[in-house]
Amino acid sequence: MLGEVSMKSTGTTGTNGVDWEQRVDFDQLRDDRLGRLKAELQRSDLGAVLAFDFSNIRYMSATHIGTWAMDKLIRFSLLTRNTDPIVWDFGSAAKHHQLYNPWLDVTSSEMDANPHAPHEGAKRPRLENGSRAGISTLRGAFPPDAEMAADLAKKIKRELEKFGVANAPLGVDVIEMPVLMALRAEGIDVVDGQQIFMEARRIKTRNEILLLTQAASMVDAAYEELHRFLRPGVRENEAVGLVAKTLYDLGSEYVEGVNAISGERCAPHPHVFSDRLIRPGDPAFFDILHSWNGYRTCYYRTFAVGSASVAQRDAYKRAREYMDRAIALVRPGATTADIVKVWPKAEEFGFPDEMAAFALQYGHGVGLSIWEKPIFSRLTSLEHPELIEEGMVFALETYWPSADGWGAARIEEEVVVTADGCEVITKFPAEDLIVAGRRYYTIDGPLNLQRDSQSHKNTIWGRGEA
Helix, strand or coil: CCCHCCCCHHCCCCCCCCCCCCCCCCHHHHEEEEEEEEHHHHHCCEEEEEECCCCHHHEEEEHCHHHCCCCCCCEEEEEECCCCCCEECCCHHHHHHHCCCCCHEEEEECCCCCCCCCCCCCCCEEECEEEEEEECCCCCCHHHHHHHHHHHHHHHHHHHCCCCCCCEHHHHHHHCCCHHHHHHHHHCEECCCCHHHHHHHHHCHHHHHHHHHHHHHHHHHHEEEEEEEHCCCCCHEEEEHHHHHHHHHHHHEEEEEEEEEEEHHHCCCCCCCCEEECCCCCEEEEEEEEEEECCCCCEEEEEEEEEEEEHHHHHHHHHHHHHHHHHHHHCCCCEEHHHHHHCCHHHHHCCCCCCCCCCCCCEECCCCCCCCCCCECCCCCCCCEEEECCCCCCEEEEEEEECCCCCEEEEEEEEEEEECCCEEEECCCCCCCCECCCCCCCCEEECCCCCCCHHHHCCCCCCCCC
């Protein structure tokens, strides 16, 4: 059980597999994930779940065909109460799975008696390959009269009938309208299946925690390179390129995004990088999202370039205080409401309500995707609290704008919930504001790192003190 093992004894990380240390056990990873999903399905009143979401397909079947396919809804995977996963995949990918994914050669239970009853009938084992050729509508690119949605629906109905769950509801995570209509035309009761997947993925297994920790360590390295690179004259998009190269060189599977925000763009937070030229005294914060073996990061850090104003330093201290107060409360038995109560209300930092300020003081589960359960937000958590449990992995994010109206601070930490608290797995220093860029010297020595961006205000005459 996870609760009987401390984080320090769950194994070590590394980008390679070795025979001389306990690292990630991928066979166990696959078995544990499928076991959790099956358990959630058995607890529900559904006969099966159908996944189109890339991360849910991977969690269910441990198949992957590249990140180019993530937004296309072309692949689908079915799990019934009486089978292991069946995956319909794009072109030759199905053949590749047959050759190299032996865990899809599975024994299932075929129904001999009363095949149309929801969960009844005599069962006999059967062996077949769980990888099939099949695609959806290419997000509507196929001509509607090609009836690709109808073909998909017939494939699903055959399996539901074969395994005795045709009369039970079918849970689906995300779906195109033509596919939904085709499934219902086949008499299938299609319902929301997202919660089955989200509940299965809520608690992380030992191997998932190792993968998430390794993914975070790669971002540690990216921040080290970014700290060396930042200086006046570089652009936000160049910083994005540097981070992406560093992560791919280290073995990242997918750099999902790099938020690079500097100067006046920090408040309000635009959530997208630009070609802005970084200038002396700029605040700059970054969010690095990538995956290693599917497992994501969401990891903010803030720098000052060359120097920082008093207002920027104060903003950072405020964001750090809210972060530390939240982390101190994380332990099994606490709730998301307990955490968000120590965060400021939207009106306290310049927004009219919690919807307008959403995701600035925020927390979310991290796993094969972001965001996962649990969610921490004043928008929902106070009235709909979620229990914090051992084995959860989530990110906490805080934000505070500078009092001078120019700049802001953003911090994010990922934590693993342990038996008596939590462990932070995002390790790049963030306890105080870090200054990046070269150090400047005057004839009297090093230039003060805490200084106003308007040079005249750094003199007694400019401040009117002479």
